[in-house]
Amino acid sequence: MSAPASIGVTERKPDGLFLQRLKGGDPIAHAITWLAAASVLLVTVWLVAQLWMQSTPAIHAFGFGFLWSSEWDPNAEKFGALPFIYGTLVTSALALAISVPLGVGAAIFLSELAQPGLSAVLTFLVELLAAVPSVIFGLLAIFTLVPLVRDVIGPALDKTSGVFPFFAGPSYGVGVLTAGLILAVMTFPFVISISREALLAVPREQREAALALGATKWEATWDAIIPFARLGILGSIFLSLARALGETMAVTMVIGNDPKITPSLLAPGYTIASVIANEFTEATSNLHLASLILLGLVLFLITIIINAGARLLILATTRQGSAT
Amino acid sequence: MSSTPESRVKTAIPAQILPQASDGVQTDLPAVKLKATGINFFYGAFQALFDVSIEFFENRITALIGPSGCGKSTFIRNLNRINETIRGARCEGEILLDGENILGIDVTQLRRRVGMVFQRPNPFPKSIFDNVAYGVKINGLARGKRALEETVEKSLRRAALWDEVKDQLHKSAYALSGGQQQRLCIARALAVDPQVLLLDEPCSALDPIATGKIEDLLFTLKDQCTIVIVTHNMQQAGRVSDYTGFFLLGRLIEFNKTGVIFRTPAQKETEDYITGRFG
Ligand SMILES: Nc1ncnc2c1ncn2[C@@H]1O[C@H](COP(=O)(O)OP(=O)(O)OP(=O)(O)O)[C@@H](O)[C@H]1O
Ligand SMILES: [Mg+2]
Numbered sequence: 001m002s003a004p005a006s007i008g009v010t011e012r013k014p015d016g017l018f019l020q021r022l023k024g025g026d027p028i029a030h031a032i033t034w035l036a037a038a039s040v041l042l043v044t045v046w047l048v049a050q051l052w053m054q055s056t057p058a059i060h061a062f063g064f065g066f067l068w069s070s071e072w073d074p075n076a077e078k079f080g081a082l083p084f085i086y087g088t089l090v091t092s093a094l095a096l097a098i099s100v101p102l103g104v105g106a107a108i109f110l111s112e113l114a115q116p117g118l119s120a121v122l123t124f125l126v127e128l129l130a131a132v133p134s135v136i137f138g139l140l141a142i143f144t145l146v147p148l149v150r151d152v153i154g155p156a157l158d159k160t161s162g163v164f165p166f167f168a169g170p171s172y173g174v175g176v177l178t179a180g181l182i183l184a185v186m187t188f189p190f191v192i193s194i195s196r197e198a199l200l201a202v203p204r205e206q207r208e209a210a211l212a213l214g215a216t217k218w219e220a221t222w223d224a225i226i227p228f229a230r231l232g233i234l235g236s237i238f239l240s241l242a243r244a245l246g247e248t249m250a251v252t253m254v255i256g257n258d259p260k261i262t263p264s265l266l267a268p269g270y271t272i273a274s275v276i277a278n279e280f281t282e283a284t285s286n287l288h289l290a291s292l293i294l295l296g297l298v299l300f301l302i303t304i305i306i307n308a309g310a311r312l313l314i315l316a317t318t319r320q321g322s323a324t
Numbered sequence: 325m326s327s328t329p330e331s332r333v334k335t336a337i338p339a340q341i342l343p344q345a346s347d348g349v350q351t352d353l354p355a356v357k358l359k360a361t362g363i364n365f366f367y368g369a370f371q372a373l374f375d376v377s378i379e380f381f382e383n384r385i386t387a388l389i390g391p392s393g394c395g396k397s398t399f400i401r402n403l404n405r406i407n408e409t410i411r412g413a414r415c416e417g418e419i420l421l422d423g424e425n426i427l428g429i430d431v432t433q434l435r436r437r438v439g440m441v442f443q444r445p446n447p448f449p450k451s452i453f454d455n456v457a458y459g460v461k462i463n464g465l466a467r468g469k470r471a472l473e474e475t476v477e478k479s480l481r482r483a484a485l486w487d488e489v490k491d492q493l494h495k496s497a498y499a500l501s502g503g504q505q506q507r508l509c510i511a512r513a514l515a516v517d518p519q520v521l522l523l524d525e526p527c528s529a530l531d532p533i534a535t536g537k538i539e540d541l542l543f544t545l546k547d548q549c550t551i552v553i554v555t556h557n558m559q560q561a562g563r564v565s566d567y568t569g570f571f572l573l574g575r576l577i578e579f580n581k582t583g584v585i586f587r588t589p590a591q592k593e594t595e596d597y598i599t600g601r602f603g
Contacts, residue, residue, distance in 0.1 A: 116411070205446035208406055209509070213459035213516055214436035223458065228449050 048300070055294035057287050066294060072259040072275075074283070079291035081298055083259040087176065087269035088299065091251060092244035094180025094265070095187055100237055102184075103191025107233075110192070111199040112221050123196065130189035138253035141182040146173035146254060149181070154266050161264075171266040172256065179255040179269070183247060187240035194239060198232020199225060231314060238310045245303055248273040272299040354381035357550040358403060358438075358520055363417035365398055367410070372398045376417075376576045378569055380520070385542055385551040387561035387582065390571030391597065396554045397443070399571070400522045403552070404438040405431055421520070436463050439518030443525040445505035447497035447512070452489050455497045455508055456480060459516040475515055482545065483511035484537050503534025510541065521545065523553040527560065539564050558598055562586050570594045 052059075058066065058079065069080025106126075110119045154171025161168035171177075202225050210220035226233070248271075256268020257278060272295050283289045358380040365373035372395045380386050388396045401407040402415050405426060419426045426434050436459070447455050456476045459465075466472040476493075480486040485507040489500070497508055506526055513521060523542075527535040542551055542564050555561050561568055562582060569579040570593070578585065578594045589595045 203446070205442055205444060206448065208409070208440075208442065209446045209448065209512075210458070211409060212404060212406055212435055212440040212442075213512065214432040214463050215459075216432055219462055223462070224448055 048297075051293055051297040051300065055290045055297055058290035058294040061287060062291075066291070067298070070259075070261055074279070074285070074288050077285060077287055079287065081272075081295055083261050084270055084272040084275055084295060085298065085302070086261050087179075087255065087259075088245055088271040088273070088302070090176055090265070090269070091179045091183055091255070091271060092241060094177070095183030095244045096237065096241060098181070098184035099188040099191050099240060103188050103236070103240075104195050104233060106188075106192045107195035107199055107236075108221060108226075111196050112225065123193070126189045126192045126196075130193060134186065134247060134249040135253075137182055137186050138250035140185075141178060141250060141254045145178050145181055149173050149175070149178045149266070153177070157266065165263050166265050169262075169264040169266055172268065174254050174256040174268055175266050176255065176269040177265040179251045179271070180265070182250050182254055183244045186247065186250060187244050190240045190243060191236045194236030195229070195233045198229040198236070201232065202228045234310065234314060238307065241306060242303055245299065245306070246273055248277045252277055272296070354384055356380070357382040357422065358552075359420045359423075360399075360403070361418045361420075363399065363402060363415065363419070365395070365402060365407070365416070366414045367398075368412040372574055373402075374574045376571075376574075378576055378579055380550055380552055381567065382550050383546055383548075384566040385546055385553060385564055386567040386569065387565035388552065388554045388569045388571060389556070389558065389561050389597070390577075392556075394571040395574045396571050397524050400440075400524060400552055400554060403520070403522055404435050404440050406435070406440065432463075436516050437518055438520040438522060439513035439516065440522045441506070441509050441513050441524065441526050443528055445502060445509050445529065447500075447505050447508055450497060451494045452480075452497050452500070452508060453493040456511050456515050459512060463516055465516060479511040479515040480508075482514050482541070483507045484541050485511055501534075503530045503537070506530060506534070507538065507541075510538070514545070518549060520550045520552065523551065525554050525556060528556065535560070558586075558600075570597060572597070 062069065062079065066079065066081050067085070068082050069078075070082040071078045071080045072083060073079075106122075110122055110126075114122065150171055150173030154173070154177075157164075157167035157177075158169070158171065206224045206228050207220050210224040211217075215223065251271050252274040255271060255274060257270050257274060258268035259270045259275070260267070262269070276292050276296055279288070280292055283292060356379045360379075361377045363373050363376040364371065376395075376399060388400065390396055398407065403419060403426075407413050407415060408431075421429065421434070421437065426438075429437075448458065450458070453476055456479050457472055460472060460475050466475050477486060477490075480489065485504060488504060489495075489508075492499075497505060500508060506529065510523075510526070527538055530538070539560065542553070545551060553561075553565065565582045567579065568582045568585040570577045570585065570589075570591070572593050578589060578591045580590070585594060586598060589598065
């Protein structure tokens with residue numbers, strides 16, 4: 001440590017150039033980043049406040065009953081959220097039930113097993129898929145999934161309806177199942193690319209530790225790599241869930257838009273995001289409009305609850321011995 | 325001690341290494357547990373090892389020393405074939421475990437018999453208990469819960485960690501200090517009862533007290549297995565090992581009894597290295 005040298009460095013300051021001073025401007029950087037961070041909070045508060053204020057007529061008219069009423073009749077001024085909550089949750093659950101195992105499996109293949117060249121090509125495709133606008137997926141669903149469900153999957157599943165009531169009834173092609181399938185396709189790339197990154201970030205030593213104890217390649221992947229990457233994998237799942245819950249366009253195009261709760265997945269349904277998009281511009285009465293906005297608030301709360309649940313889950317798993 | 329150029333090129337193992345009649349005291353020869361012959365190793369096009377031949381004796385501790393990047397880790401990672409998992413890596417030559425070519429042994433069996441402790445502690449993100457139990461479970465070595473618990477306790481005792489963790493076996497391994505984690509990794513390796521234990525700079529991240537504990541441990545383990553330890557610490561090599569091999573730029577320059585290497589090395593490079601003139 002030569003003190004005089006370091007003093008010399010700090011004394012070389014006064015060049016007088018404003019821009020140069022700005023570059024080293026700690027307080028300015030602090031202020032700018034603080035503002036950026038504060039704006040996040042501001043937007044959130046503003047959002048909730050707006051949703052709350054705009055929906056007050058509906059809150060006054062229905063109270064909490066809004067949540068469990070299943071009647072939605074704009075002509076009779078009767079509004080209930082249950083069919084939409086149901087449709088939103090069921091389509092999202094269906095989507096994740098398909099995309100999570102497939103996506104995690106694909107991520108394991110890409111990060112652990114595939115040749116580097118193949119892995120690079122596939123990863124590029126996955127990233128491309130994640131960037132496709134949802135209306136394109138909607139079109140894809142209309143042209144391929146709808147006929148597929150109507151003519152092939154639906155009739156086949158209907159045969160099992162003796163055992164599974166949720167596949168009973170005629171299949172029109174449009175319905176909850178089709179919406180769930182297209183959501184699965186849309187969330188699939190998210191699960192893959194985030195899980196893959198989490199898996200790649202696992203240090204080599206973890207795999208080697210398992211192998212050196214006599215584990216097979218698969219045992220090392222399953223027992224060492226995946227547990228180490230589990231936070232990232234969970235993250236990919238929750239991001240996909242958020243996308244599925246809020247997806248509007250593609251779902252609206254194939255779900256059938258019928259506010260009914262039917263046990264059959266082949267029947268049409270409705271989601272919160274879809275009904276808002278469909279009815280907002282045509283809503284005539286104040287109460288109708290307020291009810292739609294209240295639905296928006298409900299969707300917002302659902303995502304918040306699910307995210308909080310995710311945090312708790314992560315906290316719980318980290319406590320009993322995780323990597324990070 | 326012959327230091328003719330030929331002896332250096334052909335083989336690095338001098339005849340004097342084997343106990344001889346003139347030794348007087350040591351009459352029976354230690355058995356050769358692990359024998360490597362003519363090892364050339366490549367990372368892609370880069371050759372990291374050149375014609376390395378060495379023998380490791382049963383119930384002896386062999387230290388491998390040499391400057392950073394000379395191929396010590398690369399070499400011992402061939403002994404349990406963990407290098408095979410590196411893409412583009414290639415190993416030539418022959419390695420025999422108890423006279424049997426390791427390529428002919430099922431690789432999971434080989435790795436159970438030849439345990440390894442890595443340079444940086446690498447516990448699994450699991451509890452202390454599960455870390456030690458892992459190898460036992462996958463290899464099906466313990467029948468029932470009682471037997472598993474006993475094995476875990478025995479291994480933790482052998483690694484001199486039991487007293488510190490016995491009340492918190494179900495806590496995360498990440499809650500332990502670096503030195504404790506390294507002893508946990510040793511316990512984990514010991515739990516599957518290896519015949520050979522490879523240690524790659526096990527003390528490089530540890531303080532002198534933790535290092536001392538691990539060195540004591542090596543002495544007690546010696547009775548049960550053959551130990552190969554890579555170390556940068558000359559004093560450590562001198563203290564714990566019976567034999568020492570000196571690596572330089574991918575070659576085994578000299579291999580002999582530790583006393584000989586440290587007092588009367590045959591090669592100029594060895595002498596320079598151990599006296600700290602380079603490296
Ligand atoms: N995975 C790898 N791919 C390519 N080259 C490697 C790889 N691992 C090591 N090497 C190279 O092989 C040579 C030997 O490395 P090695 O890790 O065996 O050295 P070392 O003697 O263990 O050194 P240290 O004492 O620093 O651990 C080095 O030149 C290194 O750069
Ligand atoms: Mg090394």
